[in-house]
Amino acid sequence: MSFDLRMLGWTDEFQAGLPDGAVPGRVARVDRGAAEVVTADGRHQARYGAQVRRESAADPIALPCVGDWAALTLLDEGRYELARVLPRRTAFVRGGVSRDSRGGLSGDGQGQVLAANVDIVFVAEPSMHAADFADLGRIERLVALAWESGGRPVVLVTKADLFDRGLDDLLADVAIAAPGVDVHAVSSISGEGVGIVRSYLGDSRTAVVLGPSGAGKSTLVNALAEATVMETQQVRAADGRGRHTTVHRQLIPLPGGGLVIDTPGIRRVGLYEMSDGVDLVFADIEELAAGCRFSDCRHTEEPGCAVLEAVETGELPERRLNSWHRLQREAAWMARRSDARLRSEETRKWKIIHKEMRRSGRGRP
Structure with missing residues (x-):
């Protein structure tokens, strides 16, 4: 069975990121260490290549996912290897x-x-x-x-x-x-x-x-x-x-x-590196906040808080303000955890570099 890649979402943007000689394929399903990919000539099982394994070990975000476009390499034995995940549009x-x-x-x-x-x-x-x-x-x-x-x-x-x-x-x-x-x-x-x-x-x-x-x-x-x-x-x-x-x-x-x-049913979904998502969901609160007396109002007990006033008058459901507070706290917590993880990874990387320098003698005065 053949497929028109354009009908599967293939674009010139993805084409520009495809390495020379690679075959494009879209990930339809992910299994342990391999993925089912759809190419122009049909469906195939493709094992992850060394680069994909290395990058995904360092960062789970780099793991191939359903919907990804991938660069595939045709091996001598006739099967495909998933050599690289192309940059994601979303x-x-x-x-x-x-x-x-x-x-x-x-x-x-x-x-x-x-x-x-x-x-x-x-x-x-x-x-x-x-x-x-x-x-x-x-x-x-x-x-x-x-x-x-x-x-x-x-x-x-x-x-x-x-x-x-x-x-x-x-x-x-x-x-x-x-x-x-x-x-x-x-x-x-x-x-x-x-x-x-x-x-x-x-x-x-x-x-x-x-x-x-x-x-x-x-x-x-x-x-x-x-x-x-x-x-x-x-x-x-x-x-x-x-x-x-x-x-x-x-x-x-x-x-x-x-x-x-x-997708499988979701029990718990944590926020991750939020920038505008929470603000867009709570656009009504953001609009009300423009009327607060203080520009840094947290909408808890500050005098002149337009958001709390809207809750008191019934204009804004109290449940919604509580939800806003909860997601704001979680987004801030996730940002701190992410920063700590990045700092830890950076520290570990420099420790490895310094160890190699000492071993080679380049770190000596």
Whole structure:
């Protein structure tokens, strides 16, 4: 089976970065130490070359990821080797954040790329949730990461056919949590909204679908593909939680053009090297902050705080301000962890250099 690389997202920009003699391929799936890549002449398994192994050992961000474009080398035995990952146009990166035994943040400051070279980030949140109808905090977090990735976030309130009443109110609440972002109700079973989702993926655009287990991501991908390309499972009736059906990320070309990356359910997503993502998600708070008495107002207890006044009048939901504080603290914490890791790596590098200089005698006066 042959593929038109242009329909897979290949551009002149990627072509300019391709080494002479290399074969371009797009990563469709990643396994341990190897990747399934799509080239003009079909699908192939490609082992990682020495440069890829070396770079990814030093920085997990350099690991090949679904959606990456790669430079492949054809070996004498007829198989491909993934020699190099081409520079990414966009990348959805989550931080290595977890909770420690005391409930605080812990981690190594390193990140993980969930999808690369994506144009659209579909944030899927199920309308029928166990405790509440939508996790607005999770939506804010994923949308912030989507903005930071360079892709365009779109929020999909899935399983709309199971929502008896109040769907418009739910969509309004979600729109407040994601200002400036398109929000759509979708039912993959009834077909509601599937056409709208497909309209974002004309030509060679690539989307990734992110959300918790049970959000209906794989069912949506099957509806978009007009075939069963991903397995699905029912949500557990006891607690309303979904089961992990998708256990790996996979790039799927769609009929009529466009590609979509299905992902496993996400339990915890940490921020990573944020610059503008949180500010874009909380544009309403940024706008209110312009009216604060102090330019460095933290919106906690300062006099003349326009943000706190908006909370008191009901203009701004208190939940939203609390979420802003939480993400700001986490982004600052991740920045400190990242800086500490970089300083440690730089120190280690210079120790190696000095050791080599002493060994060779160049460091002697």
